[in-house]
Amino acid sequence: MDLEKLLDIGNQCIHSEPPVCVASCPVHMDVIALVSEIEKGDFKNAYKLMDSKIPFARLIGKICDHPCETRCVRKDAGGSIHINELEKAIIHFGYSSPKKTLLLPKQKGKVAVIGGGVSGIVVAALLDKKGYHVTIFEKSDRLGGRLWDYEGEILDKETIKEELQMIEKIGIQINYNVEVLEDDLPGYMDQFDAVYLGAGHWEKGHPIDFDTFKVDDLPLFIGGQIVNKNPSIIFSVSTGKRAAISIDRYIGKISISASREREGSYESLLNYKVVDVEPVDPVVKESDIYSEEECIKEAERCLKCQCNECIKTCSHMQKYNITPDAYIRKINHNERVILGTHFANEMINSCTECGLCKEQCPVGIGMKDIIHETRESMVARGKMPPSVHEFALRDMEFSNSDSFSLVRKQPSKEQSKQFFYYPVMAFSQYLRGLYKGSGKTGYLFYPGCQLSATHSSYIGEIYKHIVGTIKENEADLDVGLYLGCCGAPADWAGRQDGMNDTVAKIKSVWEEMDKPTFILACSSCSSTFAKYLPMIQTISLWEIFDKYGLPEVDIKKGKRLLNIHDACATRHDTKIHESIRNIVKTLGYKIEELEYSKDKTKCCGYGGLVSYANKEQAKSFQEDRIQESPNDLLVYCAMCKDSLVRDNKRTFHILDVLYGKEDNNVILQQMPTLSQKLNNRKKLKADLLKEIWGEEQTMDASNKYNFVLNISKDVYDIMEKRYILVNDIEKIIDHSRKNNERFYNPETSNYLARLKLENVTYWVQYEEKGNEIDVNNVYSHRMEVVEE
Amino acid sequence: MNGASENKVPWICAKCQKELVEEKVKVRYLDGNFEVELLKCPQCNHVFISEDLALGKMLEVEKGLEDK
Ligand code: SF4
Ligand code: SF4
Ligand code: SF4
Numbered sequence: 001m002d003l004e005k006l007l008d009i010g011n012q013c014i015h016s017e018p019p020v021c022v023a024s025c026p027v028h029m030d031v032i033a034l035v036s037e038i039e040k041g042d043f044k045n046a047y048k049l050m051d052s053k054i055p056f057a058r059l060i061g062k063i064c065d066h067p068c069e070t071r072c073v074r075k076d077a078g079g080s081i082h083i084n085e086l087e088k089a090i091i092h093f094g095y096s097s098p099k100k101t102l103l104l105p106k107q108k109g110k111v112a113v114i115g116g117g118v119s120g121i122v123v124a125a126l127l128d129k130k131g132y133h134v135t136i137f138e139k140s141d142r143l144g145g146r147l148w149d150y151e152g153e154i155l156d157k158e159t160i161k162e163e164l165q166m167i168e169k170i171g172i173q174i175n176y177n178v179e180v181l182e183d184d185l186p187g188y189m190d191q192f193d194a195v196y197l198g199a200g201h202w203e204k205g206h207p208i209d210f211d212t213f214k215v216d217d218l219p220l221f222i223g224g225q226i227v228n229k230n231p232s233i234i235f236s237v238s239t240g241k242r243a244a245i246s247i248d249r250y251i252g253k254i255s256i257s258a259s260r261e262r263e264g265s266y267e268s269l270l271n272y273k274v275v276d277v278e279p280v281d282p283v284v285k286e287s288d289i290y291s292e293e294e295c296i297k298e299a300e301r302c303l304k305c306q307c308n309e310c311i312k313t314c315s316h317m318q319k320y321n322i323t324p325d326a327y328i329r330k331i332n333h334n335e336r337v338i339l340g341t342h343f344a345n346e347m348i349n350s351c352t353e354c355g356l357c358k359e360q361c362p363v364g365i366g367m368k369d370i371i372h373e374t375r376e377s378m379v380a381r382g383k384m385p386p387s388v389h390e391f392a393l394r395d396m397e398f399s400n401s402d403s404f405s406l407v408r409k410q411p412s413k414e415q416s417k418q419f420f421y422y423p424v425m426a427f428s429q430y431l432r433g434l435y436k437g438s439g440k441t442g443y444l445f446y447p448g449c450q451l452s453a454t455h456s457s458y459i460g461e462i463y464k465h466i467v468g469t470i471k472e473n474e475a476d477l478d479v480g481l482y483l484g485c486c487g488a489p490a491d492w493a494g495r496q497d498g499m500n501d502t503v504a505k506i507k508s509v510w511e512e513m514d515k516p517t518f519i520l521a522c523s524s525c526s527s528t529f530a531k532y533l534p535m536i537q538t539i540s541l542w543e544i545f546d547k548y549g550l551p552e553v554d555i556k557k558g559k560r561l562l563n564i565h566d567a568c569a570t571r572h573d574t575k576i577h578e579s580i581r582n583i584v585k586t587l588g589y590k591i592e593e594l595e596y597s598k599d600k601t602k603c604c605g606y607g608g609l610v611s612y613a614n615k616e617q618a619k620s621f622q623e624d625r626i627q628e629s630p631n632d633l634l635v636y637c638a639m640c641k642d643s644l645v646r647d648n649k650r651t652f653h654i655l656d657v658l659y660g661k662e663d664n665n666v667i668l669q670q671m672p673t674l675s676q677k678l679n680n681r682k683k684l685k686a687d688l689l690k691e692i693w694g695e696e697q698t699m700d701a702s703n704k705y706n707f708v709l710n711i712s713k714d715v716y717d718i719m720e721k722r723y724i725l726v727n728d729i730e731k732i733i734d735h736s737r738k739n740n741e742r743f744y745n746p747e748t749s750n751y752l753a754r755l756k757l758e759n760v761t762y763w764v765q766y767e768e769k770g771n772e773i774d775v776n777n778v779y780s781h782r783m784e785v786v787e788e
Numbered sequence: 789m790n791g792a793s794e795n796k797v798p799w800i801c802a803k804c805q806k807e808l809v810e811e812k813v814k815v816r817y818l819d820g821n822f823e824v825e826l827l828k829c830p831q832c833n834h835v836f837i838s839e840d841l842a843l844g845k846m847l848e849v850e851k852g853l854e855d856k
C-alpha cells in the first residue's frame with residue numbers, strides 16, 4: 001500500500017482547519033477554546049489563553065478592532081458572535097496580576113526598538129522574554145503610543161500605567177525623548193545585532209519583505225503602522241509579533257523565511273455552512289460589560305465551526321472518536337509496525353465500508369477504499385487476525401459448494417411437455433413461458449446466498465414469476481437459475497485470492513451460458529458484480545418486477561406509511577432506488593423518505609462484515625438507523641433486514657410485502673438462526689431441483705446420527721453469539737459418544753465433549769436422555785492443546 | 789495464562805473414570821507456544837478447558853497473538 005499517498009489524502013482533510021474567526025484574526029486567537037472556557041465558567045483559563053496570544057492582553061484585548069467579528073459565520077444566522085465583548089468580560093473576570101518572575105540574564109544578543117508604541121512594546125516584551133537585551137528609543141516621554149488614545153474611554157489611566165511599568169520592571173532599557181532619524185539608522189545597526197523600527201510613521205520607504213518584515217540584507221526590521229498602512233491595533237500587534245520571530249531567527253542564524261505560511265490573517269479552507277442553523281440573536285448586555293451569565297449565553301451561540309461532515313453521520317468514527325486525518329495516521333502506523341502490537345486492527349475491521357463519508361466530505365475523502373486497501377494489505381502481509389472473518393468465509397465456501405451452488409437452464413419445452421394441456425396452461429403464465437422455451441438463456445436469475453438463506457420460500461415463486469413475465473415480453477430469451485455467493489464476504493475480508501476464485505467461477509458460468517444478463521436480488525451482489533465483473537450485464541430483480549409486472553398480489557390501497565432504508569451497496573444505483581419506490585407505491589403504501597437515503601443512505605451495520613469483527617460496533621449502526629426512522633422500515637436487502645429487525649421495530653423486506661401478508665405477521669419479524677440459514681439453503685437447492693427440474697437429489701441425510709438434539713432458546717442464543725452451528729454440535733457429540741472421549745459430571749449427569757474442527761476447538765455440554773440429547777452449553781477456543 | 793485457578797471441578801474423565809489432576813500442558817496458537825497448568829485425566833491425558841478459561845484468559849491471549 002502506498003503509505004505516502006495515503007498520508008497525502010489525510011492531509012487534505014480539513015477537519016483541523018480553523019474557523020474563519022481564527023483565520024481572520026491577525027494573531028489567531030483560538031476563539032473556540034475561548035468560548036469553551038467561558039461555557040465552563042472558567043474565566044481565568046480564558047484569560048490565560050488570551051494572554052498566550054496577545055502581549056499586554058489586559059489592554060489590547062479591550063481595544064482590539066476585532067476583524068474576526070465581521071467574518072464570523074454566525075452573522076447570517078442571527079448575528080456575529082460578540083467576540084470582543086466576550087474578551088472584555090474575560091479581562092474583567094479572569095485577569096490576575098502576573099507572578100513575579102526571575103530576571104534572567106540577557107545574553108542572546110542586543111536589539112534596538114525604535115518607537116515605544118503598540119508594535120514596539122510588543123517586540124520588546126517578546127524578545128526580552130526570549131533572552132535578548134532590548135533597548136527602546138522613544139521620541140516622547142512615555143511608552144504606549146496609541147494606547148493613550150483610549151484613555152478614559154475603554155482603558156483607564158492606572159491600568160495603562162501599571163501594564164507599561166512592567167516593561168521597565170522586567171529590565172528592558174528605555175531611552176525617552178530620543179528621536180531617531182533615517183540618517184541615524186546605520187549607527188544603530190552597527191551598535192545592535194538587530195534594529196526594529198516601529199515608529200508609526202516614517203518618511204523614507206524601505207523595501208520590506210512582507211513575510212519576515214526584514215529590509216534587504218540589513219539587520220533592520222519594520223512593523224506596526226508603517227507596514228499596516230491602517231490604524232488597526234491588532235494588526236500592529238501581529239506585525240510586531242512576526243517581526244520578533246524574524247529577529248530571533250536572524251540573530252540565532254536560522255532561516256528566517258522557512259515555514260512562515262499562514263501568519264497574520266489568511267483564508268481558511270473551511271467553508272462552514274449555516275443554511276441549516278437556526279438563527280439566534282446576540283445577547284444584549286445589561287450594563288457596560290457582559291455579566292458572566294451573559295457571557296455564557298453568548299458563548300453558547302458560537303457554532304464552534306469545524307468540518308465534521310463525515311463524523312456526524314458515521315457511527316464508526318463516532319465510536320472510535322476519530323477523524324479521518326487521525327484515522328489515516330493510525331493506519332499508516334499500523335501498516336509500519338513490524339514487531340509489536342497492531343493496535344488499529346480492530347478499528348480497521350469495524351468500518352462498514354459503506355461509503356457515506358465520501359458522500360459527505362466537501363473535499364471528497366472516502367474511508368471505504370482506504371479501509372479496503374488496508375484490509376487487503378493486512379491479509380497479504382499475514383497480519384489479518386484469522387478469527388475475525390472466518391465464519392463468514394466458511395459460510396461463503398458453503399454457498400459455493402455442492403451443498404447450495406446450482407446452475408440450471410430454464411426447463412426445456414421437451415422436459416415440460418406433460419404440463420402443456422389446456423386449463424393449466426390458461427392459468428399459468430409460467431407454463432406458457434416454458435412452452436415458449438427457446439433454449440437460449442438470455443437471463444440468469446442469481447438470488448444470492450443471503451436472500452436464499454432468509455427468504456428461501458420465495459425463491460421458487462419468484463423464478464416462476466419471472467420466467468412467465470419475461471417470456472411474455474422477450475419470447476426468445478429463456479431464464480436460467482444460478483445459486484451461489486458472489487464473493488462479497490471475501491471482498492470485505494480483504495481476501496483477494498478468494499475473490500478471484502469466485503469471480504472466475506461466475507465468469508465461466510456466464511460464458512458457458514452464452515453471456516446472459518444476470519438478474520440480481522441482493523445489493524451486495526450488485527456492487528460486487530459492478531466492481532469485479534463489469535463485463536456481465538446485470539439488472540435488479542426489482543427493475544424486472546417494475547418493468548414486467550409484479551407477482552399476483554392482493555393490492556389494497558391506502559395502506560400505512562413506510563420509511564425506505566436504501567442499502568448502502570446500492571448508493572449510486574438510481575435505477576434500483578426508483579424501481580423500489582415504484583413497487584412500494586404500486587402496492588399502495590405511502591413513503592416517507594429518511595434524511596439519509598439514496599446516495600446518502602446509512603449502513604444497516606452488516607457492511608464490511610462488521611457484525612463478525614465487532615458486534616458492539618454493528619449494534620451502534622443498527623441503533624442509529626432504527627432511531628432515525630419513526631415508521632415501519634422497508635428494506636430490499638436480506639442483510640439489512642437481518643440487522644434492522646427488532647422486537648419493537650417492524651422491518652419488512654420488499655418480498656415480505658410482495659408475497660406475505662405483512663399485517664400482524666409475527667413470523668415476518670423473525671430471522672432464521674445461523675444453522676437454519678445453512679439448512680434453508682441446502683433445502684432450497686433440493687426443493688428447486690425437484691419442483692422445477694424434476695430432479696431428485698440424494699440428500700446427505702441429516703439424520704444420519706442415532707440421536708436427536710434438544711436445543712433451548714437460550715442455548716440457541718449462545719450459539720448465535722458464538723457462531724456455533726447445529727451441524728458442528730452433532731459432529732462433536734457423535735464423536736464423543738463413539739469414542740467415549742468426554743468428561744462426566746456425576747452431580748448433574750452432564751457430559752462435556754470437545755472436538756477440533758479446522759482451526760477451532762468446540763466444547764459441548766450435554767445430557768443424554770435415551771436417544772434424545774439436551775444441549776446445555778457450547779463454547780469454543782482457537783488455542784490448541786498439544787496432548788501427548 | 790494460568791488455568792489452574794479452578795483446581796476443583798466436578799468433572800471426571802468418562803472413559804477412565806479418573807479425577808482430573810493439574811499438570812503442565814503445552815498449548816499453542818499462531819506464533820505463540822506456552823506451558824500452562826491445566827486439568828487433565830492422569831490416564832488418557834484428555835485436557836479439560838472450562839468455559840471461563842476459553843472465553844476469558846485464553847481468548848485474551850488469542851487476540852493478543854492475532855494482533856502481533
Ligand atoms: S460561530 Fe464561533 S467558531 Fe464560527 S466563526 Fe463565529 S465565532 Fe468563529
Ligand atoms: S465507509 Fe462508512 S463506516 Fe467507514 S468510515 Fe466511512 S462512513 Fe464510516
Ligand atoms: S468530511 Fe471528514 S474527511 Fe472530509 S474534510 Fe471533513 S472531517 Fe475531513
Ligand SMILES: [Zn+2]
Nearest residue numbers: 801804829832
Ligand atoms: Zn481418561
